[in-house]
Amino acid sequence: MHFTSQQRFDDGVLEREFTLGEIPGILWTPASASVTAPVPLILLGHPTLGLRKMYPRLVARARHSAAEGFATATIEHPGSGDRPRWPAAEQARADLRRARETGEPVSHEIVDALILPLVERAVPEWQTALDALLSLPEIGGPVGYSGGVISIGIRLAVVEPRIVAAGLFAGSFVPRAMFEEARQVTIPLHVLLQWDDEGNDRQAALDLFDAFGSKEKSLHANMGGHTGVPQFAGDAAAQFFTRHLK
């Protein structure tokens, strides 16, 4: 893990960009984080639009979390931002665009081709990032995962025992195979669903919530469209992490 730049905001939050091999990432720590007072960590998931495009929303979430005493970190997705594309993913994205333009339903095959290879590649990278982040003296545990891509969150919740709670955003396509994986999730879950998100399959999101094996799981459905998550929904997610990571 190699820090490439740093800046401190006026709320005391320290933002550090890093690279982990070829993977760029960003770490935010609250002013209070220190060797003698390490803080819990939340991994910030995001859609596959590239870190640079997502930065304004990510930094807002990071500073909100820092105010609650959490460090947050995120990494670029394989195939997003400046990271190399791979042909199958490009093909799947083109197929998705075409389906949307013609108004056809997005087939299971397109969803599988779009998401499954991404999960296969991204999850080990998140785990490598977790190794590096937890080796920093100012970062303690426990660890939470927050956001999309929901299939990445599901796989991480199943395979990564250091993640003890997840706040998932039900706003992306979910391959059929992930419903089976969802049954294996047992950590506390806080699932956010934008009820009037036209680009999202609401019934699939409800079925997925039903499938989760967790004894404690909450679904918070709100209005406001895909990107219009209300402020109070963010506050509720923060309270979920405070309950489980503190």
Next chain:
Amino acid sequence: MHFTSQQRFDDGVLEREFTLGEIPGILWTPASASVTAPVPLILLGHPTLGLRKMYPRLVARARHSAAEGFATATIEHPGSGDRPRWPAAEQARADLRRARETGEPVSHEIVDALILPLVERAVPEWQTALDALLSLPEIGGPVGYSGGVISIGIRLAVVEPRIVAAGLFAGSFVPRAMFEEARQVTIPLHVLLQWDDEGNDRQAALDLFDAFGSKEKSLHANMGGHTGVPQFAGDAAAQFFTRHLK
């Protein structure tokens, strides 16, 4: 409105039982409530098991709300507790018991017979209670409605302009006609659904949430069965009322 008894708890909350004609009720006010500092009011809905049986849960909700600065009040349902039964309601309850014992699905006819006359009778009584409660100098506005019977909450939200926000419990039967009424609701809503409530029709609850006309509506689904609403779900409902009544 005639106060029949009063007691003050060690948290300063004043509990007063009252009668309003033949209707018994209870009013709880926080220690801070006074003529010069009137407090907002939350009407506490409850299932049709009778006030005496519901008292432990009601007083817990009342004291929780008082800690947030709200007065709360509730009244006995027509046909519950010591209030006179009426034959059609008794028949509907008997039909419901029989359907449950034999494992038959509960028919629309039974639900209509059980709920619609209750709504017709109860809603004007809540409005009369509201008149009396708001005439007390220590009770100001605005007013919220919280709890079940959800159909009573829906009708009140449609016909009673003094109610500006409602926290509804999706845990009771809903007549088909109420779905049409739900479309006319425009006030902010916070709907609680116990996801694993076996006595409740989950799909009907989701359809009802979808039908509400409100621009701001949130569905909070949690585990724990019909009576196992988690503590944090109560906290979230309290925050909803704080956002809208303060």
